[in-house]
Structure formats: C-alpha cells, structure tokens
Amino acid sequence: MDTERRNRIILISVIVLLLVLVLSFSIIYVLKKKKENSEGLHVSIVELYSADNDLIRYGDYFFEVEDDVIESVISLDGKEVFSDEIGIRYKKAFATRDGNILIYNNDDDNLNAFVFDGNSFIKLYSISNVKYAKPIVYNGKDKSYIIGFCSNDSDNLYLYSSNVGIVVVNNTSLVADSYDQTEDVYYINTEYLITKNSNGLMGVIDMLGKTMIDYQYKNIVGTKENNYIVVNKNDTYNVVDIKNEKLLKDNYQYISYNKGYYYVMKNNKIALYDKGLNPLSDFVIEHNINELDFREENYLRTKKIGYKYYVWNNNGEIDFTYNDLYIFANKKLEKKESFRVIGTSDYIYTYDNGTLMLYDDGFEEERKIYFDKEIERITKVTKVQNNILAIDYFRSNSKEKETCYVDEKDNLLENKFGHLVRKTDNYMVYLNSDNKYLYIVDFNGKELSSIKGDKIKVYNDYLVIDNNLYRIVIE
Secondary structure, eight states: OHHHHHHHHHHHHHHHHHHHHHHHHHHHHHHHHHHHHHHOOOEEEEEEEEOSSEEEEETTEEEEEETTEEEEEEETTSOEEEEEEEEEEOSEEEEOTTSOEEEEEOGGGOEEEEEEOSSOEEEEEEESSOOSEEEEEEEOSSOEEEEEEEETTOSOEEEEETTTEEEEETTOEEOOSEEETTTTEEEESSSSEEEEOTTSOEEEEOTTSOEEEEEEESEEEEOTTSOEEEEOTTSOEEEEOTTOOBSSSSOBSEEEEETTEEEEEETTEEEEEOTTOOBOBOSOEEOOGGGOOTTSOOSEEEEEETTEEEEEEOOSSSOOSOEEEEEEETBEEEEEEEESEEEESSSEEEEETTEEEEEOTTOOEEEEEEOOTTEEEEEEEEEOGGGOEEEEEEETTOOOOEEEEEOTTOOEEOOTTOEEEEEOSSOEEEEOTTSOEEEEEOTTSOEEEEEEOSSEEEETTEEEETTEEEEEEEO
16 A cells, blocks of 8 residues: 555656646747847848959859950859959850750850850850840749740751750741740740741640651640640640640630649630649639630639639739639639739739728638729739738839838838838848838848948849849848
C-alpha cells in the first residue's frame, strides 16, 4: 500500500513538473515574440557596386551600358565578372534556355548575336541582309527564354539552339501567340513554333525546323499547358497535343484560353474547363461571339477561391459596359450578377458609378467605398500598412494611372511615402512623387530605411540608384 501511494505521488510530481516546464517554455516564447515585435523589422540598403554608366538587369547579372555598348557585367553579389574596353554593341538581351544570356544587335542590316556564359562573351553568329530583326521569346508559366529571330522583310526564321547554334529555316512564316508592340517582341506559349505555309494553312515545327503538326489548320494558338487550340477547315474548334491527337472528344463552336482555363462554346453558350480540359461548369455562360478574339485575352476572366470558380466578362482596360459574373460550385451555377467592372487583386471588387464594393471569399459584401464620379475605372486594390488600401485608378478620358489611399474609416489619405512600387511579405517599397526618394516601410506604417537619388530603378530586392547597385537586406 505504501509502495502504491509512493508511486502515485511520484507520478503526480512528474506530471506537475512537466506542466511547469511547458508553461515556462510558453512564457519564454511569448516574451521572445513580444520582444521581436517591439524591436520591429530591421531592413538596410547595402551598396554592392558603383558604376560609371547605366546598370540594367538581365537575369542573374547587371550590364553596365554606355551608348548601347556593354562595358562590364556585374554579378548579383556586386562582383565584376567581365570588363572589355572595346565593348559590345547590343539592342536587347534575353535569357537562353540553358541559363546563359543572348545579346544581339541589328547594325547595318546584319544580325549579330553573342552569348554571355557567366565569364565572357562568345560570338554566336553574324548573318547579313537581315532587316528589322525581331526576337521570338518563349513565355512559359515558370520561365522565359529566347527562341530565335524573324524579320519583317523575309519569311526566314533564325532559331537558336545551345547545342547546334543557329538554324536558318527558309520560306517559313512565324505565327506568334502574342506580340508586344512596345518591346517589339514576338511571344510564343509553347516550346515549338506555329508557322504558316504558302497556302495560308498552319502547322507546328520544332527548333530545328522539323514539322511536328502538318499544315492542315486554318488557325492555331498555343497554350501555357503546351497544347494547341486549332481551327479546322470547317471552322470548328478542338485542342490537340504536339502529336496532333485530339484532347476533346467533340469539335466545338469556339474555344479560347486564358491563364490556365479554357472557355468552350456550344450553341452560343460557354462552359469553363480547367487546364486538364475537365469541365468545371455546364454550358450556361452567355457571351457575344463577335467579341471573342482568338489570339487575345478575350474579356473572360476566371479566379478560383476555395472550391468556387468566378467567371466574368471584362477585359479591364477597354470595355466598361455591364459585365456578368458567374459563380460555380460543383459544376453548377450558384449565382449570376451584373456589374460594371469587376476585378481581383488583394480583394474581389466591383466598381460602378463612383462606388467601390469589396467582397469576401464567399462573395458577400464586405465594404463599400464612395468616390468622385470622375474616376472612370479602378484597376487594382492592394492592402498596405495599418489596413490602408492603395487603389489604382484612371480618371475619365485619361491614360495616366493614379493611386489614392483609403483608411479603414474610408477617409482619403495623402500617403507621405508616395506611390507603392513593391510589396513583399515583410515590407513595402515606395517612391515619392518626383521619384527622388525611396522608402522601405513595414505594415505598421513605420519607416525602416530610405535613400535619395536622381535616378531610381527597382529590380525586386535590388536597387539601381544613380548608377550604383544596392540590395535590400533583412537583418
């Protein structure tokens, strides 16, 4: 009996000791966190390199450039890895598939290309009589790299391969998935090229010019899933893989693609499909087929929130008539509503006639903010410090984007730091109105660091200020 009692006392003592230890560690952890929060986030701006000329970032390097000539190359840790007194002329630079950088110029109608391998520049090729050379860039989901070049005055393609060098494919016209007029660059969504023959029919070739899908379609566009939406000779649509095998059992009236979603039309109604071409809704979305553009983003937008899919008709920049919003759950239409503009950033929101409405994940009204009716459209709503919202907008008949700030009581604020240029999980970066001061601010509105300069460029965690290279470092 005494032994049993003694064992019981020992057991209770051990349990009490364990509880004391757990409580002690909990108190220590809370005090440590409280101390960390009271001390706040420490961020500094560290200078890495001082240059004499402009610094431009390309991949994992910064090029020092003067009058379109590369004078030196600096690594991300601020070390000069290449310097050449003669210099190399360039027009643009792009990452290659193998992680190097391809630089080209089109001087005197010659296409001259070099590859920087991390140590030096290698002369790749020089082809004469190539006017108006245009880069062709693969714009994938996870990476982008240069494929080659085409020219405005010929049907020749100049395709780059790290193993082979340059392959000239004669009498073959490129059909790009998109074209950036500002950058003068053609973009493709897959690692193969859509081309057109002399009869106007389209097919697909690889980077060596080998035919992968023969010339049998009226139109083709590539998707980021490495499939192809094809238009048959009878104007019906389907999706095929690189082996030209159909991925949908039936042909359809129309198919378009946007950011991992397919919009499939039958009998003038659209259904939503996922990237694996599985149906996510019935054929119930109303849309005017005349507004659909095969090679553009086509008004239709989709966002998944939880297990629901939101689909709305709005291109965000051009048309501002009333747009329908469809909410699907388990393939069935749960709700349909109509709004003037709808978008997503940090919030789901609509804007109509001076009223900004914010919604929660269930599309329930969360907050309503009233604005001057001069605001034509709102393009982004971002949550910044102290629950303040940064709202990007355009006034009527203006092409200049403006930003205003609203506190949690819907008061319009003048943000003392300027306009938001970068937001991370730890801090935000602002530039003042004349782009002379850069501020790093935490989510409580506390200034963590700042710097002044006449020319300020932000490359994620790297800053180029008056030809000097800096990095934002969390201590």
